[in-house]
Structure formats: C-alpha cells, structure tokens
Amino acid sequence: MNEAKLKTFVEQMVTDMAAAMSGVMTNIGHKLGFYKAMAGAGPLTPAQLAQKTNTHERYVLEWLNNQAAGGYVTYDPSSGTYELPDEQAMVLANLDSPVFMAPGVDTISSVWLDEDKVIDAFRTGKGIGWHEHHHRLFCGTEAFFRTGYRFHLTTEWIPALEGVEAKLKAGAKVADVGCGHGASTIVMAQAYPNSTFFGFDYHDESIETARQRAKEAGVADRVKFEVAAAKNFPGSGYDLVCFMDCLHDMGDPVGAAKHTRQVLAQDGTVLLVEPFAGRNIEDNLNPVGRLFYAASTAVCTPCSLSQEVGLGLGAQAGERRLSEVMAEAGFTRFRRATQTPFNLVLEARP
Template sequence: METTTIDETALQAFVLKAVDDLAAGYLGVMVSIGSRLGLYRALAESGRLTSAELARRTDCAERYVRDWLSSQAAAGYLVYHPEEQTFELTPEQALVLADESSAVYLPPAWNVPAAMWSDEAKALHSFRTGEGIAWGDHDPRLAHGTAAFYRNGYRASLTSEWLPALDGVVAALERGIAVADVGAGHGHTTVLMAEAFPNSRFHGYDSHVPSVSEARRNAREAGLEERAVFTQVHADEYEQRGFGLICFFDALHDMGDPLAVLRHAEKALTADGTLLLVEPNAADRLEDNLTVVGQTYYAASSMICTAHSLYDGGELVLGAQAGPARLTAVLNDAGFSRVRIVAETPFNLIIEAKR
C-alpha cells in the first residue's frame, strides 16, 4: 500500500482554520441571543457595563450574561476593560450588532445558517435523489433571516444609487409608471420604492403565500397598501399590464425557468421599459469566486437557491454564483439586447437590461 507523507505544519494550519470556522458557528448562536435579548442595544445605549449592570438593564440572569460577554470579548465583538471588569461596544461594532437601521446590521443573517442546520435532513435527501426543496418547505427562519438581512442593504442603496444609475428610470418614476417587483418576498424593496416615488404604482409578486402576507403587512404599516399591492402568483404568470420598470431582487437565480420568467417580463414591459436585475456578486470563473463571499453564496446555493430552482422545474439552474456572462446570455436570449452592469457591491451585481 502507498504511504502518504503528512506535512505537519500544513496539518496544524488547517486544523486551526477548521477550529476557527467551528468557533464562528458557536459565535452565531451568541449573536442571535444577544440581539434577541437586547444585550447589544443596552451596551450601545449605556457605554461600558459590568456583567451585573448589563443583566439588570436587560432583565437577564447575571451568570449567563457573564459567559455571553466573555464569549463576545474573546471573539472581538466587544472590548473588555480588565481594570474595571467592564465590557464596551464600539461605535463600529454597534452599527453591525445594535443599530437595526444600519446598512451593515447583521444579526438577522444568522437565522439563515440556523435554518440550514434545521433542514439538514431534507438536504441529505435532496443530495441523494436530485429532488428540489421548495422555499416554503424550509425552516421559517430562512425567509425572515433573508428578508431582514437584505432589507437594510436595499434601503441604503436602492433609491439613492441603483435606480439613479438606470437610464431615465428615476424621471419616469417621478412622472408616474407601473412597476413590478417579481419575487418580492416580504416586500421591502417594493415598499422602499413606493415611499420614494408617490406618483408611481407598485405591484409585488411572489409564489410564497406567507411572504405575500408579510409583504402586505409591511405595506400596511407604512401606509402604502393602496400603491404597493402584493399578489401570490408564479413569476411567469402575473398579468402583463405594461410596466415601465420590472425588478428582480436576488430572486431570478432561485427560479426553475429563469429564461421563461425573463421572456414573460420582456412582454410585460412598455416599449421603452427597463428591467432591473440584482443578483449575487460573482465572477464568471470558479477560481475567481474562491472568497469568503463566494464560500457563503455557494453554500447557500446548494441548500436554498439550487434546491428551490430544482423544485420549480429546474429548466435552467443558475445558482447563486451565475456571474455576469451567464446572466447576460440569459437576458439576451429573453430579448434584451442592451445589458450593462450599472453598479456593484461586495454582495450584489446591479444590471440594467433593455430591448
């Protein structure tokens, strides 16, 4: 039998990397607990606190809070001051962990891996059989975590950067047009646009009934239920009513037949209408996506995006890292001859498509 020589230095380096990733899994649970109990918020509002002071302010048991604080300090999520035995949340940490309106607020994102763990048995079955998993068949934390994670990023960029980057779209929205938000989920993007452009009407479409209900609630709370209307329907079955703008926000790659969906959208647009496609940021080659963001998206794709696409028919399974060349080719096949990337973030490509 052949013997393999082990490089002990390489082995130890990889073990340390794996342990670091394992610690990140533990950390995610702590972040979720800290967010839900208001521990981060209390620290952000009060400055340096001892474990006893934080426990009193949040009505929690001190002994649990003490270990939670220690875990956060060890992870670099809090600053520990040993001379006072106090813990502090820096302004930068507060933006990420305590400020729910911040564009970089992240605690809800940990609901997604929690849902993935909960759905492991379904994923094992799908990996072995090739069957899909419907979006609605996942742990409910998936929908809520995904919506909350993306909401603030959209709030920071959608109306201030992405829409102005499109040719003539802001002027049209200000005059008043019909807008479709396909795969609208909880409706955050639809509501954001409706708030910004009172002369236009917005129609959100999604096939997931609980998400449509949540979207209607969000529109009602914003006082926009008359101009932001949500309908439960498949992405290639909504009424073609002459839209000046049709949007897909991190949704197209989840669909079983994105080409049919885009062809339906092309027919639903007015002659001078625009399609806005927001997709996960990716390069065209796998070797250029071997990053932390790529790691995250490929993992989510295997259990969520690809799984739903296969459930939804699997005619063309784009996955969460399709890349601009593949997305452009699908848009071209659907009848959009003018395609350009108008903006990008570490997480998203923002693409304009016209006939």
C-alpha cells in the same frame, strides 16, 4: 504530510467551528437586545447588562466572554467590564446603519434546521421549494437584504439605470417579481410616491406578510401584493420590472424573463439584482463567495431544482451567465449598471 500546513488547517477548522457556534450567540444577543442595550452605554458589568435586559447574570457573563473572545465586545480585566465598540454597534445594534447585519444570522439557523432536507436532496437530486424551508429563512432573508435595499436601491441602483428614476418620479408602473416580504417594493414606494407598485411571489405566506409590512409603512394605497408565479404574473405596460436577488432561484429563469419582456412597456427596463460573483470560480474563492456558495448549496439551487425546467443557476451565476439568460429571452441590451461588495446590479432592455 506537511506538518505546518496541517497545523494551519486545524487552526482554521477550530476558528470555523467557533464562528459557527458563535453565530448562535449573535442571534441570541440580537433577540435579547444585548447589543442594543450596550450600544453607546460605555463599559458594563454582566450584572448591569442583565439588569438592563431583564435576563440572568450568570448566562450574561458566559455570553459576554464568548463575544469578547470573538472581538465583538472588548473586555477590561481591571474593572471586569465589557463594552460594545461603536464600529461593532454599527453592524450589530444600529437598525439605521448601512451595515446592520445581525438579523441575517437567522438565515444560517434555518439552514441547520433544514440540514436533513438538504442531505436528502444531495442523495436524490430532488429540489427543496422555498416554501418548504423553516420559517426563519424568510425573516432572515428579508432582514439581511433590507439593509442593502434601504441604503442603495433608490439612492444608487435605480439612478444608475438609463432614464428610470425620472419615470418613477413622474409616475410609473413597477412590478417587483419574487418580492418575498416586500422589503424592496416598500422602499421604492416610499421613495417614489407618484408611482404604483405591484409585488408578486408564489409563496402565499410571504405575500400576507408583505401586505402587513405595507400597512405598517403607510404605503398600502400605492402597493398591491399578489400571489403569482414569475412566468405568469398579471398586468402589462410595466415601466420597470425588478428581480431582486431571486432570478437565480427560479427553475425557469428564461421563461420568467420571456414573460417579463411580453408585459414590459415598449421602452421599459428590467432591474436585475443578483449576488456578487466574478467571471470564474477562482474569482469567488473568498469570504463573500464562501457565504454565497453555501447559501446556494442549501437554498438557491434546491429551490430551482424543485421547479419545472430546474436550470439551477445558483447564487454565483455571475454577469456572463445571466446575460445569456436574458439574451435567450429576447433582451438585446444588457449591462452592469453598478455593484456593491454583495450585489451585481444589472440592467436589461428589449
């Protein structure tokens, strides 16, 4: 037994347990408006924050101490005040920030709530349909990915595709498959008013939410959301078909890609956005890979295994495996258009 290694791992375990518990605190802070109230407000006492948020001071004190212990806020012992630094505010409080992440913590709470289902899946080998998860997963996923879509989809990802942005500006027909609450569909519709967008998802509750989101965004006249599966969504002649962080969740991604090729315009393009992954397992043994492997274990792989074929690509399928899927579906051109620390942005063409 190496005592030094044991001590180091015990410290890591304590750190991980503290992070897991503190994730709940982050969710509470976001939902009660603590971060928003602290952003740009300078040093605050617990009483001042409680007054600003109409909450109880005693609870606020404990919450602030947890946040200070984790480095989310700073504490000044001489004045007994707490402050949210500008950098942390960008991540926790600023809805218009390209790194706003606070609402995504709800995806973690949904995994805890569905823990028994996941344990049963391990024992039986059965899957868990997306619709079978706690509703927090749907809103948390929307919130987590929406930030990336808002700041990258129409400014970097689509421009990185061959000739696609010009089509969208002129007026194109676009399908967003596995659209969920429609975050990516709406972002595109806002950026390209001459184009028409169709969002498809098998989950009827998500489609209802997407329709409401489109009305709120003022793009309902150019966006149509419909309940449909990836292997038989309606329409043809699409200039662009998007799979935004969803192809790996599908039971039969090859079948979905084959159908897409059939309904794609002759010179159409597929935009495939997937979680970032390296070529080999060892390339993914880092914090981002750790996050995505956990999500894949509890959500993505069970989702695929709940469907026909059940290929189970997983969230860390990576570019090489995804290229094999698209090649099997009949696509002859496939490349990495661009990337972020969280996403691979891939282009496929017939």
